[in-house]
Amino acid sequence: MRSMGLEPEVASRLSVLWGKSAARNRGRTHLLLGHLLDTAAVAEVMWREYLAPSLKRRLDEVSGGRGREWFMWVCGIHDCGKATPAFQALDPVEAVPVVAAGLTWGRWAKGKRWRHDIAGGVLLAPLLREAWGREAAGWVWPLVAGHHGAFPSVGSLRKAPVELQGRGGEWLEVQRGLVDVFTFAVGFDGLSAVRPVGALRKAEQLALSGLVVMADWIASDSSCFEGLGEAGKVSLAGARRRAAAGWARLGLRGGWGALEVPGSAVEPLARLGVVPRESQVELVDRVWAMPAPGLVVVEAPMGEGKTKAALAAAEVLAARFGLDGVFVAMPTQATSDPMFAQVVSWAESFDPALAGQVALLHGKRRFNQQWRQLWEASAGEGQEGSGGDEYGAVDEDDEFGYGTDSCGAAERDAPLRWFLGNKRGLLTAFGVGTVDHLLYAATRTRHVMLRFAGLAGKVVIVDEVHAADVYMRQFLVEALRWLGQAGVPVVLLSATLPPAVRQTLVDAYLSGAVGRADVSEAVPAPAGYPSVTSAYAVDGRVAVESSTVAVRSWRPSVRVGVEWLPDALVEGVVVADAVRAAVAGGGVALVVVNQVDRAQNIYSSLVSGGFEGEVLLLHGRLCAADRAERTERCLRLMGPGAVRPGRMVVVATQLAEQSFDVDADVLFTDLAPVDLMLQRVGRLHRHDGTRRPEGLSEPRVLVTGVADGRAGMPVFLPASKAIYKEWPLLRAAALVAEAAGGLPPASGSGTGPAAGPGWSVPEQVPGLVARAYGEADVCPLPWARREQAAETVWLKELEERAAEAQKFVLTRPREWASPTLAGLHYGGEHGVRKEEDLEALVRDGKRSVEVVVVRRVRGGYAALGGGRLGVHGEAVGAEVAERVLGGLVRLPLGLTEAAETDLRPLPGWAGDPWLGYAKALVLEEDGWGVVGSSRVGYDEVLGLVVEEM
Template sequence: MPEHDSTDDKHGIPPLDLRFWAKERGLRGKTYPLVCHSLDAAAAALVLWNEYLSPGLRDTIASSMETDEEHAGHCIAFWAGLHDIGKLTREFQQQIAIDLSAYPGEELSGEQRSHAAATGKWLPFALPSLGYPNGGLVTGLVAQMLGGHHGTFHPHPSFQSRNPLAEFGFSSPHWEKQRHALLHAVFDATGRPTPPDMLDGPTASVVCGLVILADWLVSQEDFLLERLTSLPADGSASALRAHFETSLRRIPSLLDAAGLRPITVPPATFTESFPHLSKPNGLQASLAKHLPCLCTGPGLVLITAPMGEGKTEAAYHVADLLGKATGRPGRFLALPTMATADQMHTRLKEYARYRVENTDLPRSSTLALLHSMAWLNPDYAPADLPGVSKVLSNLGHRDPFAATDWLMGRKRGLLAPWAVGTIDQALMAVLRAKHNALRLFGLAGKVVVVDEAHAVDPYMQVLLEQLLRWLGTLDVPVVLLSATLHHSIANSLVKAYLEGARGRRWNRSEPQPVSEVSYPGWLHVDARIGKVTRSSDVDPLPIATTPRKPLEVRLVDVPVKEGALNRSTVLAKELTPLVKQGGCAAIICTTVAEAQGVYDLLSQWFATLGEDAPDLYLLHSRFPNRQRTEITATIVDLFGKEGAQSGRRPTRGAVLVATQVVEQSLDLDVDLMISDLAPVSLLLQRAGRCWRHEHLGIINRPQWAKQPELVVLTPEQNGDADRAPWFPRSWTSVYPLALLQRTYTLLRRRNGAPVQIPEDVQQLVDDVYDDDSLAEDLEADMERMGEELAQRGLARNAVIPDPDDAEDNLNGLTEFSFDVDEHVLATRFGAGSVRVLCYYVDTAGNRWLDPECTVEFPEQGTGREGRFTMADCRDLVARTIPVRMGPWASQLTEDNHPPEAWRESFYLRDLVLIPQRVTDEGAVLPTETGGREWLLDPCKGLIF
């Protein structure tokens, strides 16, 4: 298209040259004009502002800009339209064959900058022409925010010469005229909004997330191909305005197809929300009675109560109250593990189906499930995703709240109106990593619920505290749930939220916000005035809890042979009543290897019992994903509430051998709990699976089960009685030695006294840390404290700055003050792992996916040109096993890496392949890889 020589009389600048392009990939040899993409992004931001952002988030943003919502929306639309103005440079435009002879100059030498960085460097000098203060805070933050739309923020530009534009590569008047023409085109289309009086860093980071979302929505190939058929005839103001208006009408359908419409619930009492419950229990009734008058704006609610006390239902109700009070209908529920997230996703979907408004209308909303393996969950992910880059597929008839192709894309899940995921998904918002602003934006319009808040190590606690500071700054309401939360952690979490809300660090001279934890009970923190209200403040009577029989706790010494526990005699004694009379028991071991050993031990014993033998189950993390999911579903079905109600609960007898994977959020009820020694809070969590549903009167206990009982296995201490107790290295590699010693001493001192629940729980949890007389090994205690300090120090280096330290500069959100690879950032300390796929090799050298050698090992996928389809990837990844990284990983050979065709798939390229040799007789033999032997046993999982 030829360049226009005429000028636009309104501004005295030439009209835009439509040859300047923004998109070309996937457009069948055509290019999409830069000005059209800029206007699309501006229109998308305006539609998102009015139709996607929650009312509460709009108010928070507008208030921080010291303006009204309409003006704020038009300002943000204007800014969004400028995000790619850095593409109007020679270095970008010359990436494809285009005639630039009419635009001489700006030939850069040296390292090429990104177009996002160019945007951030040019805008500080261009925005003042529209009334933005030269060198002002708002001007700098807008430029930095838009320069960070690819996920990384750049420093404010500094210059050394009198001609900074030329210094930054903007030297040609021909290019400058076109950039200013684009600036004015977007400015005119968005209503020529005047600059806001104020903008701060936390708000700018959230707005950046909105800009990124707008850009992603209008960058889809299907959308661009459709708009290519109706491009403006020229770069005149009227033609561009018409394009903008058409985009405004077209973009709402993108929200529909992406599943971005809000999920809202009408006001309701607790009883109306949960009609299946006969009546609320004491905790639920207290919250339902007192919180409505306290929840008048943003705040935090901490709920502490024993296991099985209905905290989940309480959290749903509290989230509804806080969401209504703050104008934030969105939800994010954070769980400690993928398995617990899967279960919570199912529960929340059932709640949403019952409670959501307009359930009889076609839905365009998603209730997302967020963790690395969520796409394998058939209850969430579409059967086969044709591609995560497009959303313009026909919605058709689908399950309400089901996943959309678009939201299944990387980094997009938190943008769903409601979501359930691992806590890592939220904590990544405060790591100094790319697109953390997008995650903050995804959380900012929601009520954030953190379940099992006690399940964080010192490293994760620092991340959670920083997340709470940012959520407090952004007026985001929070609900924290815990059954075993130490009072100091409760205090730190509440204090962090208040620091964010009040914009300053807590003064040590001020009284602590949580002097003690009411257990069971709750507290409410008003973010605006800083007032903390505990349940005991509004009702002096203790909260009634479900009647429970005292928990019998017995320490049982286990003989030690060659540094390992010999559990055979002890388990035979403890399980004999079950073998004779039936019932259900669980045995929790510290490591996978120990669980596999106990399973072997019981298998041999039960094999001698014939048809009268109890059923035996094994669950740990080293099963193939599909098998682990099936085992989890089976044990929940048998040992859970539904199994008891339907008669599927084992009556002949059943024993579950497991690791820590069953101690959180799984609905299990056993007659006897046997556990290796662990920190007391975890023992109480495990005990919460013992007689869990007794109050429902649905379980017929065997005669030998008189009351809930926790048998704690401890190594027999044959040494000097005055010495600190000894524990195996396998245990101290999982838990700090000092906590094992303190718990051991604490339980010994109780001398078999039963644990009253809830009366004794908080005291036990606090004492194991606070009672210095339990520290029989000062060296171990000092080592524990040193390790905790080291973890907290590493976490402080990984997290983004405090909100008040980012008031005028966003660079610290993604830049380190020291050299570090972004990929080493993690939400959990020392949690690096890889996914292993075991395959089978017969004597002829053929490769198979199953030990029977019936499923061929796929060298390529079933898709076009041998590519792997989503169904192919699902089948392969469902066979993988997570394995912790270690020295073995540095000894892998080429045989352990995926074939070439696999490396083109995001889901397959990083798998580690472990061969398993199959004999002519069908036996599977262990294989040496990376200096260790590997064997995938069909019953016991992966064995090292």
């Protein structure tokens, strides 16, 4: 320190500033400079072992070729705000040597206490402006001020009180000395030498901020970085040794690194073990031709192999543009599990060790056997800490809950605990999870930068993108803007999209890519179906291209017979009778309805009518274990290559609508918007080579959930209207009428006429969707007034729901032009404290509650799936604990408020990492529990049953 020209008093004072207190650091004080150097050393390891080539290239560009040292500096300087009276006074024991060195403080005035992250911004901003100028300083200081999860505004840094600067010049001298000593230690001649020669784009700043947080959290693990209380032991060389050892013990790593560019478009498809189809080759060829990272929209029939093609395209994109991993976003937890298996196999084809770098991101992953084998055999899930770092005294390892022993023994092929913690899953090299995790990165919530850092440097694939409704789409659009600005390639997959939605998604990505909110580049109409649309920007100029030559689907279009089955009653007796008739001589029927009660009733009617043992019920009110078991059974009996039973009926809700790779001989479906009905049709005659009964050799769909009303006006199921609204249902009913050859016949008159033209699938799919949501007249003239009124209501609701979502997106339109992260969290975090809150935030704003169902027995409790619990509910042994968790089920929305008030964990669950925060629904010995004004039971076949008392 003296060699840098520091006065002895300043050097002496700097050598006693503490960064980690002994009370919260395994009994050993860690000096502030030591923690800064530890973090810089971790950043250096991350540069070498973790950062994507694309990110390193950008950091090299803005630092004048010194990206590694600059990354070390910006990560390490994060805690400079601890060199303030406000922080040093927080621990009376640690404060003693600080005061003895001549750094004093008085009694604080009542009011706000300054957190050390914001204090760091106050301390560093004027030093950077002096050394670098206002523009360069303006985008760097928020990286420091926001490292605890929220970016303050410029205004919050003004009028810094005595808590930060103290009285006299001693504090200012030691603060400047800390910055200078650290800057010199990481390899710069002085603060001026650190000045960036350019600026990162705002999205790149967000990703960098997340990497700062990552480096800080790793360096804050006291089991890897024990405290150093003597200044003579603090050095960068020592920090480098500690960081290397800690990184190795944690087992962390990146993904591919520098991936070799495939030799041909066929090569990455061959890796996936597929015989290339035209549509798959078209996608890979298109990403080969893109001159810059961009957005690719793939529209192809169900079963076309879109996801495999997307993985092949991801390999090409990663190799060409320096990406180091992939995140695959799926619409549901159920669809994530089979994709996880596929991505694990794909990752292993590059390097067997990469299997351990694939994260499964959803709340039920514990029930995925492959996930548990790869990840949880050697480590438990990290948990979010309950304490807040209000004034910066709480150490990061305690606050953010990855424990004190995460550097313990680790299997070499798994990154183990660190990536399992809350908010960190996306940081793994390869991830598969619900689309929620992508949308979380577009919310104005705490630590959003950590989530976004997990997307930057990857290829992002979003499957079934049509499943995002208007509310969710606001977050998807926001995510696309940020990903476009960060240069992250995105592949969107869908059976088909309404043209207006496709245009919105393309415009969002291009707006980010060129940094303007008003970009609107017309998307050319594709030449045929399947189709690929690509959008990118080069030097500020945008380009949008669609398939100019029609691409053949892998299987030819077939006529699907469309018939009416009038029934608008929840009981579903008409449907059950028709199903019995359809498969009386054998065959496999799929029944997809819009309401759980209706599914339960149809199931019960079929069983009582002689189909016992031949019907399977699948819906969202099954407990986790039952739902997983039934889904697996469906795939085993109806999936590709299955030996199918002679007769089988699956009665399901919308769970069977997406990424459900089963093959049915005949389909019964409640009326739904046309694009969703076509998704259901995609389960019909899906697999080639399947032997079918003589009467079911042609694909046939019977549309129910609707009946005739007065003057030929359709009557819809109340549940269908509540879910989908009337206007899309009217348009769908009109298109079904065209295909069926007429309007719904009178209720009770049997199935409708089969003389209509039906649908040619997949040939007509894009046109049907475009007509359903377009401006052209579709409905019969007598429906016109009703349709017009319904459209007005529908559009108003869309506008209201979009506006509601806009309250929570990461930036509002007027904020997009801001070049820095300052003030990003202005307006707060909207009460988001738990993962369930965040899920509700991006889904529809309505939070539902999951509970664990247990049974009361004499002397204690029992798991729903069997197994006696202790007198207070404690699980004895891993097998019983597994059965307890298998009883997890989601309650209907109407019970949310009562469940929040009435239900709580059993006493014996306290401290359990999985059950400690779970609400227990206790079923008494008569089989019923009470939630609010409802009786709730669980039938081992029907699932959750709710009755009003």
